[in-house]
Amino acid sequence: MTAPLLEMRRVVKHFPANGGMVRAVDDVSLQVAPGETLGLVGESGCGKSTLARLVMRLFPPSDGSILFDGTDLTTADRAAVAEYRSGLQMVFQDPFASLNPRETIGRILEQPLVVHRRGGRAERRDRVNALLERVGLRPEIAARYPHELSGGQRQRVGIARALILHPRMIVCDEAVSALDVSVRAQVLNLLLELRAELGLAALFISHDLAVVRHMSDRVAVMYLGEVVEQADRDSLWDRPLHPYTRALIAATPSTSPAARRRERLMLQGDLPSPIDPPRGCRFHPRCPLAQPRCREEAPALRRVGATEVACHLA
Amino acid sequence: MSGIALTAAPPAASDSPGLLRRLAGNRSAALGGVLLALVLGFAVVGPLLWPGDPWEMVAAPMLWPGEDMANPLGTDVMGRDLATGLVSGARVSLLIGLVATLIAATIGTLFGALGGFYGGRTDAVLMRVTELFQTVPTFVLAVVLVAVFRPSVTTAVLAIGIVSWPATARLVRAQFLVLRDREFVLAAETLGMSTPRLILTQILPNALPPVIAMSTLTIAHAIQTEAALSFLGLGDPNVMSWGTIIGGGREQLTEAWYVCGLPGIAIIVTVLAFNLLGEGLNDALNPHLQRR
Amino acid sequence: MPLLEIRGLQTWFETRAGTVKAVNGVDLSIERGETVALVGESGSGKSVTAYSVLRLIEAAGGRIAGGEVLFDGTDMLRLDLASLRAVRGNRIAMIFQEPLSALNPVQSIGTQIVEALRLHRDIGLRAARERAVELLELVRMPSPRERLEEYPHRLSGGMRQRAMIAIALACEPDLLIADEPTTALDVTTQAQILDLLRELQGRLGMAMLLITHDLGVVAETADRVAVLYAGRVVEQGPVETLFDAPAHPYTRGLLDAVRIEELPPGSRLPEIPGMVPSLLALPPGCAFAPRCPRATPACDAGPPAMRAGGEGRLHACFNPWLSTVEGRVPA
Numbered sequence: 021m022t023a024p025l026l027e028m029r030r031v032v033k034h035f036p037a038n039g040g041m042v043r044a045v046d047d048v049s050l051q052v053a054p055g056e057t058l059g060l061v062g063e064s065g066c067g068k069s070t071l072a073r074l075v076m077r078l079f080p081p082s083d084g085s086i087l088f089d090g091t092d093l094t095t096a097d098r099a100a101v102a103e104y105r106s107g108l109q110m111v112f113q114d115p116f117a118s119l120n121p122r123e124t125i126g127r128i129l130e131q132p133l134v135v136h137r138r139g140g141r142a143e144r145r146d147r148v149n150a151l152l153e154r155v156g157l158r159p160e161i162a163a164r165y166p167h168e169l170s171g172g173q174r175q176r177v178g179i180a181r182a183l184i185l186h187p188r189m190i191v192c193d194e195a196v197s198a199l200d201v202s203v204r205a206q207v208l209n210l211l212l213e214l215r216a217e218l219g220l221a222a223l224f225i226s227h228d229l230a231v232v233r234h235m236s237d238r239v240a241v242m243y244l245g246e247v248v249e250q251a252d253r254d255s256l257w258d259r260p261l262h263p264y265t266r267a268l269i270a271a272t273p274s275t276s277p278a279a280r281r282r283e284r285l286m287l288q289g290d291l292p293s294p295i296d297p298p299r300g301c302r303f304h305p306r307c308p309l310a311q312p313r314c315r316e317e318a319p320a321l322r323r324v325g326a327t328e329v330a331c332h333l334a
Numbered sequence: 335m336s337g338i339a340l341t342a343a344p345p346a347a348s349d350s351p352g353l354l355r356r357l358a359g360n361r362s363a364a365l366g367g368v369l370l371a372l373v374l375g376f377a378v379v380g381p382l383l384w385p386g387d388p389w390e391m392v393a394a395p396m397l398w399p400g401e402d403m404a405n406p407l408g409t410d411v412m413g414r415d416l417a418t419g420l421v422s423g424a425r426v427s428l429l430i431g432l433v434a435t436l437i438a439a440t441i442g443t444l445f446g447a448l449g450g451f452y453g454g455r456t457d458a459v460l461m462r463v464t465e466l467f468q469t470v471p472t473f474v475l476a477v478v479l480v481a482v483f484r485p486s487v488t489t490a491v492l493a494i495g496i497v498s499w500p501a502t503a504r505l506v507r508a509q510f511l512v513l514r515d516r517e518f519v520l521a522a523e524t525l526g527m528s529t530p531r532l533i534l535t536q537i538l539p540n541a542l543p544p545v546i547a548m549s550t551l552t553i554a555h556a557i558q559t560e561a562a563l564s565f566l567g568l569g570d571p572n573v574m575s576w577g578t579i580i581g582g583g584r585e586q587l588t589e590a591w592y593v594c595g596l597p598g599i600a601i602i603v604t605v606l607a608f609n610l611l612g613e614g615l616n617d618a619l620n621p622h623l624q625r626r
Numbered sequence: 627m628p629l630l631e632i633r634g635l636q637t638w639f640e641t642r643a644g645t646v647k648a649v650n651g652v653d654l655s656i657e658r659g660e661t662v663a664l665v666g667e668s669g670s671g672k673s674v675t676a677y678s679v680l681r682l683i684e685a686a687g688g689r690i691a692g693g694e695v696l697f698d699g700t701d702m703l704r705l706d707l708a709s710l711r712a713v714r715g716n717r718i719a720m721i722f723q724e725p726l727s728a729l730n731p732v733q734s735i736g737t738q739i740v741e742a743l744r745l746h747r748d749i750g751l752r753a754a755r756e757r758a759v760e761l762l763e764l765v766r767m768p769s770p771r772e773r774l775e776e777y778p779h780r781l782s783g784g785m786r787q788r789a790m791i792a793i794a795l796a797c798e799p800d801l802l803i804a805d806e807p808t809t810a811l812d813v814t815t816q817a818q819i820l821d822l823l824r825e826l827q828g829r830l831g832m833a834m835l836l837i838t839h840d841l842g843v844v845a846e847t848a849d850r851v852a853v854l855y856a857g858r859v860v861e862q863g864p865v866e867t868l869f870d871a872p873a874h875p876y877t878r879g880l881l882d883a884v885r886i887e888e889l890p891p892g893s894r895l896p897e898i899p900g901m902v903p904s905l906l907a908l909p910p911g912c913a914f915a916p917r918c919p920r921a922t923p924a925c926d927a928g929p930p931a932m933r934a935g936g937e938g939r940l941h942a943c944f945n946p947w948l949s950t951v952e953g954r955v956p957a
């Protein structure tokens with residue numbers, strides 16, 4: 021196997037909160053190979069965005085290390101970090117908040133090129149216009165401010181900004197959630213093309229499992245700050261091993277309206293508090309198969325066939 | 335509706351053409367603008383109407399306004415033309431107000447920006463210094479500074495600037511603390527932007543509007559402080575300012591109140607103009623109030 | 627009389643480049659207790675329509691150039707500010723599309739919910755806080771009491787969205803405008819929120835204008851659908867018949883693009899070719915004609931009028947797919 025492009029080793033991130041610590045990411049190890057897309061799924065609040073921000077080094081991990089292209093970013097010097105930043109870009113979950121309200125779209129998109137001294141003025145403008153078109157936006161958008169756009173248009177500006185430097189890897193945090201199906205198809209097709217042409221790697225976070233399945237080579241499932249299962253796409257969908265993964269896949273609604281009115285299997289109970297997670301296996305209070313052992317002993321991630329899973333019963 | 339409705343509609347960018355329209359629609363801003371235009375007009379056109387040296391004794395002392403059309407606003411106790419003096423005072427006041435505010439805004443923004451951006455120990459040190467300046471009564475400090483360094487326009491400007499920056503620093507710091515964690519700033523960081531560039535192009539433009547609004551209030555305060563210093567005889571002895579005229583006329587307050595009264599009105603009008611403008615700017619630049 | 631009736635709404639924005647005609651003659655009505663879904667391409671004017679109903683559009687720099695918005699018989703566009711404020715957040719509440727920007731960054735979510743409550747209800751601070759906890763519980767916020775003090779940027783995307791839903795539901799509105807209310811929610815939470823909304827509709831007779839890209843959610847939740855394209859409703863009707871046999875070629879393209887799970891992973895997805903026309907210079911004819919597989923020269927001449935297609939169906943197309951002859955075979 022080739023050396024991973026991104027490697028997270030036992031990464032932990034805690035936030036102080038009233039009444040203790042939020043264990044947003046707890047001992048997570050992940051790898052993304054060059055050109056590979058890793059899907060990341062899990063319940064709302066389980067720590068996906070926090071993981072994405074750790075990868076982007078927007079805050080340091082409480083413990084563990086993150087390597088990009090072999091360089092440890094927690095200890096790297098400024099120059100190395102700057103270098104790494106042009107190779108790794110992110111699309112934020114909330115597009116409006118991630119755009120400077122006082123800059124035009126043209127300026128926002130041009131900025132990365134200016135910061136990294138790529139191309140002359142005319143060249144930069146051409147590149148901005150070309151990319152706008154590829155995400156389905158008209159060039160006239162460049163003169164507008166973020167508040168003068170629709171939600172989906174802003175989201176596409178965020179995607180264009182992340183792609184303009186030709187990064188080696190892109191972190192997509194709910195990057196297509198505000199797009200209608202046709203525009204979404206256009207953007208996903210663009211990502212697929214870039215993957216085929218330039219070997220763009222991706223960490224793809226989404227609640228839309230149909231989209232994750234379509235886009236990912238491998239998928240990691242998170243539950244309450246931990247990775248509970250990780251496998252290649254087909255194994256995960258054909259033979260999910262963790263009860264949580266099974267519940268997640270069973271609850272997936274069909275995207276097609278005709279098939280929607282069917283009953284589906286829902287996970288019962290709520291995501292427990294990350295401040296005071298359950299002892300033993302964190303999923304046991306909601307697990308239909310829970311055994312006495314699950315209440316006592318936390319399962320470690322282990323390999324079963326092509327899958328890595330953290331469950332005593334798998 | 336709740337906070338959410340007030341903030342939710344896209345914040346109209348304050349540098350868009352809407353700002354002027356909003357200012358014009360705001361009653362206090364409009365009134366402030368008109369008053370300021372009068373004062374500015376007086377300072378600009380005045381020297382053409384009443385040229386000459388404000389210190390020169392041109393007529394009989396204590397002529398009442400209108401008594402002699404050569405000195406339409408009368409003369410003071412030494413026979414100096416009041417109109418010429420008021421014009422000179424307008425220029426001095428505006429100049430001192432603007433420059434002192436510029437100094438205060440610069441120091442304040444620097445302190446506030448660095449403290450708010452870096453946080454931690456940098457912030458703690460900078461804020462202690464700020465507090466130190468804030469605990470001393472500003473006017474006393476200004477008097478001491480001017481007295482120590484020989485009265486002149488420069489020392490007055492510096493002294494007023496130095497006593498006025500802490501409020502700006504606190505405001506800028508508060509802005510930076512909020513903006514620092516905003517996603518668009520993080521997004522810029524992931525692009526590999528250097529820290530100075532991040533501060534200058536991303537955070538500062540978003541932090542400035544309230545600073546601008548506050549600076550107009552600082553100008554008003556600076557003008558008052560300058561008048562008070564000159565009144566105490568701590569102004570530049572070569573420059574005729576409104577405070578100087580009032581200081582000179584205070585002995586004859588009963589016989590010739592206009593000597594103190596006219597520059598007093600000038601100060602009130604100017605200070606009022608800046609206060610109204612500041613208030614209006616504050617409303618116009620504050621996205622939470624725009625929806626009213 | 628419908629609870630909300632929008633007639634010929636036109637909302638325009640003046641920009642440096644010219645007039646952006648974001649909404650250009652929208653007709654739509656919602657009965658009490660009914661859910662109407664508004665779907666359409668990104669940028670087609672769904673959010674602007676919603677803003678126009680609440681008259682938040684002037685704040686956004688636009689103006690309502692024409693039309694009427696009748697809410698419970700009164701024209702919202704003619705209300706004075708005081709009456710307008712009594713309606714906003716109280717009788718009509720809105721869930722905004724982008725939670726992080728819609729929430730106040732310097733106030734805890736507890737404070738924001740309490741403020742929403744106390745603005746329209748005569749309720750004490752303590753009672754309001756208790757109600758806020760209840761509301762957060764209702765929208766499935768984990769450990770609601772602890773989250774009360776939390777600031778928006780410290781919450782996950784889905785939690786922010788739920789906080790905003792709690793604010794919108796605080797005063798039990800007659801009409802809820804939900805602009806993409808579940809984009810940040812996992813499927814389980816999404817189903818729970820949709821159940822909650824349905825329950826409120828049953829109990830309070832709340833009507834809902836649901837704006838969403840998720841056609842599955844539309845099928846599950848809505849009674850009627852209106853399809854928007856370039857600021858105009860191009861088709862509307864009851865959910866089942868409309869999705870089973872779309873008449874307008876745009877609706878059909880949308881439904882074709884949806885079938886992601888039927889395709890092999892990693893393959894190219896079907897999209898509607900071409901791009902929406904510029905809202906600065908809309909074509910004189912049908913705005914979809916340049917991308918339409920069924921376009922004829924007549925389509926470019928003038929805009930198609932809204933025509934009845936039977937069973938409560940309406941469409942604005944010169945060459946619709948007629949359901950009986952060329953109907954779409956249900957999947």
Ligand SMILES: Nc1ncnc2c1ncn2[C@@H]1O[C@H](COP(=O)(O)OP(=O)(O)OP(=O)(O)O)[C@@H](O)[C@H]1O
Binds near residue numbers: 042068113783810
């Ligand atoms: N800056 C922060 N300070 C404190 N707590 C935080 C911060 N950011 C996130 N958290 C907490 O960490 C947990 C995980 O949040 P995160 O945003 O990573 O979830 P997520 O998986 O992205 O969820 P969603 O799907 O809803 O976006 C949440 O409990 C959240 O409240």
Ligand SMILES: Nc1ncnc2c1ncn2[C@@H]1O[C@H](COP(=O)(O)OP(=O)(O)OP(=O)(O)O)[C@@H](O)[C@H]1O
Binds near residue numbers: 200
């Ligand atoms: N303030 C503004 N100035 C100029 N144009 C605007 C402004 N606000 C919105 N628009 C334009 O109006 C059109 C409709 O925007 P709207 O937000 O209603 O779209 P939408 O249907 O909600 O799309 P999305 O699904 O992407 O949220 C868009 O093309 C947008 O660019």
Ligand SMILES: [Mg+2]
Binds near residue numbers: 069070113782783
């Ligand atoms: Mg998230």
Ligand SMILES: [Mg+2]
Binds near residue numbers: 170171172672673723
């Ligand atoms: Mg929208």
